[in-house]
Amino acid sequence: MPTDGEPKASSDSEKSNPTWWTKCLATFSPKKRRASSLLPNRRKPAAQVATVEEKGDPMEVDNMDVRSMFDRNLKLTSLVEVYDKEREDLVRREEDDAWDRDVRPKGSLRSKSKFQGIEQRAATIIHAIREYERRVTFGNLPSEAIPGPGTLDMGGQFLTNKKRIDTMSKLFEIAQIVPKGALLHLHFNAELNPEQLLEQAKKMENIYIRSIMPLLQDSDLDETEMVFNVLDPATVNPDVDIFSSGYPGTATNWRDKDMQAKIWMSWGTFQKKFIENVATDKFPKRYGQHLDTEPISADKPVRGCCPESSGPVELNAAENWLKSKMVLSPKEAYGESQTVNGVWARFNQATRCFKGLLNYEQVYKWYIGKAIDKMIEEKVMYAELRPMLLDKFIPTNDGKGKITNVEQMQMVIDGYVAKQEELKAKGELDKFPFGLKIVYCTPRSIPKPMMREEMKQCIELKERFPDLICGFDLVGAEDRPNHIGFYKEELVAFKETCKNKKLHIPFLFHAGESLLDTGGSGDPSKSNLYDAVTLGAERIGHGFALMKHPHLVDKFRRKPGQKGICVELCPISNELLHLCRNIKEHPFPELLAAGIPCTVNSDNPSLFTNSMNHEFYQIIVGAPTMSLYSWKQLARWSIEYSCLSKTDKKKGLDILSEAWEEFCHIIVDVCDDEMTGLMKGDNVDETNTGTETEPDSRVKSFFREKTEWKRKTVPS
Numbered sequence: 001m002p003t004d005g006e007p008k009a010s011s012d013s014e015k016s017n018p019t020w021w022t023k024c025l026a027t028f029s030p031k032k033r034r035a036s037s038l039l040p041n042r043r044k045p046a047a048q049v050a051t052v053e054e055k056g057d058p059m060e061v062d063n064m065d066v067r068s069m070f071d072r073n074l075k076l077t078s079l080v081e082v083y084d085k086e087r088e089d090l091v092r093r094e095e096d097d098a099w100d101r102d103v104r105p106k107g108s109l110r111s112k113s114k115f116q117g118i119e120q121r122a123a124t125i126i127h128a129i130r131e132y133e134r135r136v137t138f139g140n141l142p143s144e145a146i147p148g149p150g151t152l153d154m155g156g157q158f159l160t161n162k163k164r165i166d167t168m169s170k171l172f173e174i175a176q177i178v179p180k181g182a183l184l185h186l187h188f189n190a191e192l193n194p195e196q197l198l199e200q201a202k203k204m205e206n207i208y209i210r211s212i213m214p215l216l217q218d219s220d221l222d223e224t225e226m227v228f229n230v231l232d233p234a235t236v237n238p239d240v241d242i243f244s245s246g247y248p249g250t251a252t253n254w255r256d257k258d259m260q261a262k263i264w265m266s267w268g269t270f271q272k273k274f275i276e277n278v279a280t281d282k283f284p285k286r287y288g289q290h291l292d293t294e295p296i297s298a299d300k301p302v303r304g305c306c307p308e309s310s311g312p313v314e315l316n317a318a319e320n321w322l323k324s325k326m327v328l329s330p331k332e333a334y335g336e337s338q339t340v341n342g343v344w345a346r347f348n349q350a351t352r353c354f355k356g357l358l359n360y361e362q363v364y365k366w367y368i369g370k371a372i373d374k375m376i377e378e379k380v381m382y383a384e385l386r387p388m389l390l391d392k393f394i395p396t397n398d399g400k401g402k403i404t405n406v407e408q409m410q411m412v413i414d415g416y417v418a419k420q421e422e423l424k425a426k427g428e429l430d431k432f433p434f435g436l437k438i439v440y441c442t443p444r445s446i447p448k449p450m451m452r453e454e455m456k457q458c459i460e461l462k463e464r465f466p467d468l469i470c471g472f473d474l475v476g477a478e479d480r481p482n483h484i485g486f487y488k489e490e491l492v493a494f495k496e497t498c499k500n501k502k503l504h505i506p507f508l509f510h511a512g513e514s515l516l517d518t519g520g521s522g523d524p525s526k527s528n529l530y531d532a533v534t535l536g537a538e539r540i541g542h543g544f545a546l547m548k549h550p551h552l553v554d555k556f557r558r559k560p561g562q563k564g565i566c567v568e569l570c571p572i573s574n575e576l577l578h579l580c581r582n583i584k585e586h587p588f589p590e591l592l593a594a595g596i597p598c599t600v601n602s603d604n605p606s607l608f609t610n611s612m613n614h615e616f617y618q619i620i621v622g623a624p625t626m627s628l629y630s631w632k633q634l635a636r637w638s639i640e641y642s643c644l645s646k647t648d649k650k651k652g653l654d655i656l657s658e659a660w661e662e663f664c665h666i667i668v669d670v671c672d673d674e675m676t677g678l679m680k681g682d683n684v685d686e687t688n689t690g691t692e693t694e695p696d697s698r699v700k701s702f703f704r705e706k707t708e709w710k711r712k713t714v715p716s
Contacts, residue, residue: 569619600638670707
């Protein structure tokens with residue numbers, strides 16, 4: 001064969017022209033060339049061939065030093081094009097599979113309906129407001145500078161941020177008006193604020209209070225636990241004095257029959273003596289004031305923070321102290337020495353304090369209507385409440401009689417029927433069209449014989465009230481015994497009995513509300529999540545630990561033709577009970593991204609000083625991927641995964657869709673208003689700095705004053 005330097009025949013020149021390909025080919029061994037030729041249809045990156053010409057002579061490239069080669073490769077735009085394409089493909093695939101894709105607009109801009117355009121504009125506005133508040137209202141930007149005292153972290157600790165959220169956030173104002181669908185995880189005694197219950201207690205002369213120790217000094221006020229009860233005055237010693245060193249009440253003897261007359265003190269008398277102790281400096285003046293206010297006299301009422309149409313509730317010093325025992329404070333939630341078990345113990349104390357203020361005839365009836373009023377105010381159209389029905393009676397108003405669980409359930413029905421009649425008369429039935437349902441709850445700590453009785457009563461109540469009882473749940477801290485499977489014989493018997501009786505009582509278990517996730521056993525195989533799936537639970541409460549279980553995750557996923565298992569998210573509850581430090585550490589984005597249907601819930605709002613408004617706010621600031629469409633999907637799932645009938649679910653989704661359209665129009669009308677709005681294009685207008693006559697910019701005025709969120713355009 002002629003060498004490269006020898007002259008070639010014309011035919012050889014045509015066949016063997018020394019192009020870039022022959023030179024590249026020469027660098028491969030015959031073995032590698034054969035391997036390539038065996039795969040003629042093998043896909044290669046599009047840029048592999050396209051960039052060879054740019055590379056030039058391989059020998060020249062091989063002889064380049066590293067710096068020259070790097071600088072040369074920087075100019076190869078085709079390499080970046082490959083990167084861009086592959087990255088765009090990844091982003092597009094993730095967007096195409098997004099958990100909220102079903103509620104996002106599809107197709108081109110031209111194919112979108114007029115409302116979809118409004119909805120997309122509302123989504124843009126909400127995103128812009130969130131990012132503005134992240135930078136300006138909260139101000140914690142990435143920097144080497146140490147944040148100032150007024151700087152907070154959007155999505156940081158809820159109780160730390162709450163005042164700023166409540167008073168300075170337009171995003172929170174929007175969260176207050178977003179239609180939320182259904183509330184599926186709400187403990188019965190924890191919907192209304194303590195101020196309201198304390199106000200009702202003023203009307204009861206025979207309401208009593210007990211302590212687990214005498215209250216002799218300031219430290220006793222912090223350490224004690226207080227419980228209320230309505231009693232027959234004839235059964236109580238009128239001289240009981242909790243402020244006396246001889247007071248016999250303890251944490252263990254309150255069940256003893258011979259102690260009942262000795263430990264209960266009249267609530268009215270207690271208040272008078274407490275106020276006297278504050279006035280004489282035996283107890284600190286702080287109980288005569290609210291946080292962030294100047295000290296006031298001990299007997300002067302304190303203005304509560306209860307957002308009720310009738311106005312704030314006035315609290316005296318004793319009531320103000322009791323309120324502090326009924327809610328978690330920032331110190332109790334975030335204290336450096338606080339633990340999971342410690343905060344749960346404090347939470348249970350608060351729950352027991354609420355119990356006696358709610359569980360008597362007069363307030364029980366009043367409570368149903370007021371709870372519905374609050375839900376309507378928060379744009380909730382339906383709820384499933386979770387009462388603890390282990391106690392079979394609550395007292396009548398005089399403390400002499402007993403109201404059974406059956407009678408209590410009838411009171412619930414009477415309460416929501418009366419509220420619906422009231423709404424119907426005003427033409428507003430769509431605000432709460434389906435009433436309430438009850439999830440029967442009992443603690444997972446009780447002995448098996450007692451659990452069997454609980455299950456039997458649940459089934460009997462379902463037979464008596466088929467449209468009211470909608471599920472069965474086991475409650476309590478999951479780091480304590482027992483795990484759900486401890487009751488496996490009882491639970492499978494419950495399922496079979498329901499099947500035999502043709503009753504549907506789905507399991508709606510608390511499960512995965514734990515970091516240890518061992519069902520209080522120390523054994524990971526006893527996770528309540530395994531039991532929930534095995535027993536066919538239709539929903540679970542919290543599910544915080546679910547992402548630790550890849551095989552279980554697949555059982556929860558929503559798939560074509562399969563509903564999956566819904567997770568009732570309670571983000572603020574999870575933070576305050578030490579599962580995460582803040583909403584940004586909560587696994588809800590991962591649960592949703594995994595295709596698991598979820599709903600948003602407030603759990604125990606009276607104890608956590610939260611609301612459904614706060615929960616929806618936390619969701620949208622908790623992850624940058626959350627948007628208006630995320631809110632929409634979560635609201636729709638709350639109806640779809642409720643215990644409503646198919647007919648009511650369809651009606652509920654129709655009502656929700658109509659309310660959603662109105663909501664989107666309001667956002668666009670208010671925020672895009674040329675005179676008073678805050679938008680410039682797709683961003684908050686920060687260029688308008690004001691004038692001499694109006695020194696505040698339009699945006700500053702918008703954020704400083706409370707906005708009237710009403711539609712300005714006339715519906716077509």
